[in-house]
Amino acid sequence: MSSSTVAMPPTHYLNNGLTLKSWLFTKDHKRIALLYLVAVTFFFMVGAAFAVAIRLELATPAGDLLSDENYNRVFTMHGVMMVFFFLIPAVPAILGNFLIPLQIGAKDLAFPKLNLLSFYIYFVGSLFTMYSIVSGGLDTGWTFYTPFSTVASTSAVVPAALGIFINGFSGILTGLNFIVTIHKMRAPGMTWFRLPLFVWAHYATSLIQVLGTPVLAITIVLVAAERIFGFGLFNPAVGGDPVLFQHLFWFYSHPAVYIMILPAMGIISELVAASARKQVFGYTFVAFASIGIAVIGFLVWGHHMFVSGESVYAALVFSVLSFIVAVPSAVKVFNWIATMYRGSVSWETPMFYVAGFIGLFAIGGLTGLFLASMGLDVHLTDTYFIVAHFHYVMVGGTIMGYLGGIHFWWPKITGRMYNDLLGRVSAVVIFVGFNLTFFPQFVVGYLGMPRRYHAYPEEFQVLNVLSSAGASVLAVGYLMPLFYLAYSLKYGEIAGDNPFGAVGLEWNTTSPPPTENFKTTPVVTWEAYEYPTPVEGHVV
Amino acid sequence: MADHSQHHIVPKSTYYLIFTALMLGTGLTWWIATIDLGAMNNVIMLSIAVTKATLVILFFMHVKYSPKLTGTVIIGAVFWLLIMLVMTMNDYFTRDWLHFG
Amino acid sequence: MSNAASVAHDEQQHHPRLAHHFESLEQQTDSSLFGMWIFLATEILFFGGALMAYMIYRRWYPDAFALASSHIAILPGAINTAVLIISSLTMALAVHAAQTGERGKILFFIVVTMILGAAFLGIKGYEYYEKYAEGFIPGLGLEFRFPEPEYAKNAQIFFSIYFVLTGLHALHMIVGLGLMTWMFIWVKDGVIDTQYYAPIEIVGLYWHFVDIVWIFLFPLLYLIGRHVHHG
Known part of the structure; x- marks a missing residue:
């Protein structure tokens, strides 16, 4: 790193217009990414506040802090906020938005106005959902299962569902924008197989968003029609089938898990290559693994319904396919490890997060195989085992990837470097805190503690106290980057254009990049991750 | 094209x-x-x-x-719809094949 | 195409509607049409979800569905099908006029398409009123009066799906009318020319899609009970 002599570029996207209006009405994908960063971080905090309440309640066996009714509302809002307003948009809307045009050598996404519209749709959707918190809360769980959500629940189902419906269009439009951009806006010489794996991962993610989210939208319309107008679509009283709701819901919501994890995997590919200074082992396999996950991910939703009354034959088919979807994920993990093998791995902050990702994702993925087995799933359904499993995959995996990406591209986004030691410490604290929080939940779930109860038998207390203690450690780990990254904005070292010596078009422009990204359209003549040939300075 | x-x-x-x-x-x-x-x-x-x-x-x-791409989009969307219909029907058509308990 | 084309198109005059981040108007047109097609793909899955509900319940309750369907008057539905097909033709002719640069004709065909769209909605509104008068509303706290009481329960599901599907379809038509008003203004203001008519094409794609949805809804909702319960 030779950052002693570098200076910030005189003009860049951050100082091109300083008024509030120049931010709120910007069409620059980089600024929109930062708008998302602020909003998504806020909703993460809201979701985290609900998590605090859950862990406080569960520190003692008795249901003493919250009433059962309120506890239902708290875990529901925790799920809704985290799933729809944090995990799904986090990586694509922030890092994907910022990086895809830079990585393919484009001036912007194909539809900049649509991009801004996506942000405001997200914002309006969040308002409706936030309104449901203050207007009676939501107690259906984030899954809105019928007929409880349609005929029984007395909570604010409609505003919450409407918020998620609206928010869905934000995801659809972002995905649409990415697909068109990746097809039509690549710089000369940037062929499909020269694309960074981050872009491949986002392409796969966008396919899921575009093909899956509309089904969630129609599902919400049907629920709303039943709840508002009294239409009997899922109501057994007129012959409706609640299981049909589950089919429709999980057709989207299972692939939605891959909306969360695929972009994080894309980040990991970038970070592994940059830290090991090697081409990603089996580039095409990793690229097609992303597409494979996106496609096969649409064929497994029935594993959420093994005990819901779907036919045993269908369950069998879904079970087999669920095992198969583990294959491309495993291909990726093995390829990352093979990339590190004999590489000169430099252990800066991003690499710490990579290690954390692989650790948490491996545990989450492997426990997923337990749940894909029909027999074992009957025992584990609706226990804390499930809760632990999906937190390892969706939260452990996605947040490790997300924070690793934020740390890796922070110098590109802001032009400044954070304290690397603090970065590494935060990664370790999060890893330790995460395992302390969620590993005991595997055990307590296996022992039979059901999810979604505010009270539990006393013999489960030790494991629950461990979990709550871990959550406090985790909270410290999540708060740390907030402070040292904010500090770096003003006092951080000037990073220079390429502090990690990485390849990729985004490192060929200034940090922070100019509004139009590149002074002249780059022409790509090299393969993806062409290490060790160093690429310095700008493309002329 | x-x-x-x-x-x-x-x-x-x-x-x-x-x-x-x-x-x-x-x-x-x-x-x-x-x-x-x-x-x-x-x-x-x-x-x-x-x-x-x-x-x-x-x-x-x-x-x-x-361009061919347009056709691909349409076929892809219809194919995805078929995935949803077929996999769901796979449940409904086989409900009475076997029962638990 | 975006790869090598950038240099070749430098001599092409800069069209006022060419956005700064595109190299050429062709790249821009290609991108926006492609984007519209992806949007229509999402629409296929959106309506597809409701069609799946239709499929499953119709298989479960074939008699109730056939009976309920036979209580819907065909004529208004058939007229509406014709209206929508004619409007698709006029929409295609509007795009044709945009390609050949006949501004008067574009305006004429847009207006005709809008009138036909409004006629469709009018007839649809009349049909809804009929359902209300006959007691076929499966909710809103109204009494559901089905002539064959033994099928009344499951017939409610048919009418629920009927209203969801036709309601969403009508909503799409209303959006389409809004888009056409916008296009009318753009054509009038001279924004659209023979180089830049992708917006009209896109609205056309949308309108044809709405037509296609109706092509499926008409037989599925109006015609499934005719051969058993006489027309």
Whole structure:
């Protein structure tokens, strides 16, 4: 790193217009990414506040802090906020938005106005959902299962569902924008197989968003029609089938898990290559693994319904396919490890997060195989085992990837470097805190503690106290980057254009990049991750 | 490939021809609906509907003259819809094959 | 195409509607049409979800569905099908006029398409009123009066799906009318020319899609009971 002599570029996207209006009405994908960063971080905090309440309640066996009714509302809002307003948009809307045009050598996404519209749709959707918190809360769980959500629940189902419906269009439009951009806006010489794996991962993610989210939208319309107008679509009283709701819901919501994890995997590919200074082992396999996950991910939703009354034959088919979807994920993990093998791995902050990702994702993925087995799933359904499993995959995996990406591209986004030691410490604290929080939940779930109860038998207390203690450690780990990254904005070292010596078009422009990204359209003549040939300075 | 979507102008006569076919298809569907053909009623009516939709897509929506990518998008979307229908039907058609307990 | 084309198109005059981040108007047109097609793909899955509900319940309750369907008057539905097909033709002719640069004709065909769209909605509104008068509303706290009481329960599901599907379809038509008003203004203001008519094409794609949805809804909702329960 030779950052002693570098200076910030005189003009860049951050100082091109300083008024509030120049931010709120910007069409620059980089600024929109930062708008998302602020909003998504806020909703993460809201979701985290609900998590605090859950862990406080569960520190003692008795249901003493919250009433059962309120506890239902708290875990529901925790799920809704985290799933729809944090995990799904986090990586694509922030890092994907910022990086895809830079990585393919484009001036912007194909539809900049649509991009801004996506942000405001997200914002309006969040308002409706936030309104449901203050207007009676939501107690259906984030899954809105019928007929409880349609005929029984007395909570604010409609505003919450409407918020998620609206928010869905934000995801659809972002995905649409990415697909068109990746097809039509690549710089000369940037062929499909020269694309960074981050872009491949986002392409796969966008396919899921575009093909899956509309089904969630129609599902919400049907629920709303039943709840508002009294239409009997899922109501057994007129012959409706609640299981049909589950089919429709999980057709989207299972692939939605891959909306969360695929972009994080894309980040990991970038970070592994940059830290090991090697081409990603089996580039095409990793690229097609992303597409494979996106496609096969649409064929497994029935594993959420093994005990819901779907036919045993269908369950069998879904079970087999669920095992198969583990294959491309495993291909990726093995390829990352093979990339590190004999590489000169430099252990800066991003690499710490990579290690954390692989650790948490491996545990989450492997426990997923337990749940894909029909027999074992009957025992584990609706226990804390499930809760632990999906937190390892969706939260452990996605947040490790997300924070690793934020740390890796922070110098590109802001032009400044954070304290690397603090970065590494935060990664370790999060890893330790995460395992302390969620590993005991595997055990307590296996022992039979059901999810979604505010009270539990006393013999489960030790494991629950461990979990709550871990959550406090985790909270410290999540708060740390907030402070040292904010500090770096003003006092951080000037990073220079390429502090990690990485390849990729985004490192060929200034940090922070100019509004139009590149002074002249780059022409790509090299393969993806062409290490060790160093690429310095700008493309002329 | 861009030249097609930009410059290809479909002659009006083609539009009139497709329009006539669509109207005839509608009449045919109505007529078929009044005859009892058992399960074939469905098959025929849906076949006519698919044919009509294909005509609209190919000619009114210019897909016949558009880049291959456009066709891929449509086929992909229909395929995904079929995934949803088939995998769900796979449950409903086999509900009475075997019961727990 | 975006790869090599950038240099070749430098001599092409800069069209006022060419956005700064595109190299050429062709790249821009290609991108926006492609984007519209992806949007229509999402629409296929959106309506597809409701069609799946239709499929499953119709298989479960074939008699109730056939009966309920036979209580819907065909004529208004058939007229509406024709209206929509004619409007698709006029929409295609509007795009044709945009390609050949006949501004008067574009305006004429847009207006005709809008009138037909409004006629469709009018007839649809009349049909809804009929359902209300006959007691076929499966909710809103109204009494559901089905002539064959033994099928009344499951017939409610048919009418629920009927209203969801036709309601969403009508909503799409209303959006389409809004888009056409916008296009009318753009054509009038001279924004649209023979180089830049992708917006009209896109609205056309949308309108044809709405037509296609109806092509399926008409037989599925109006015609499935005719051969058993006489027309």
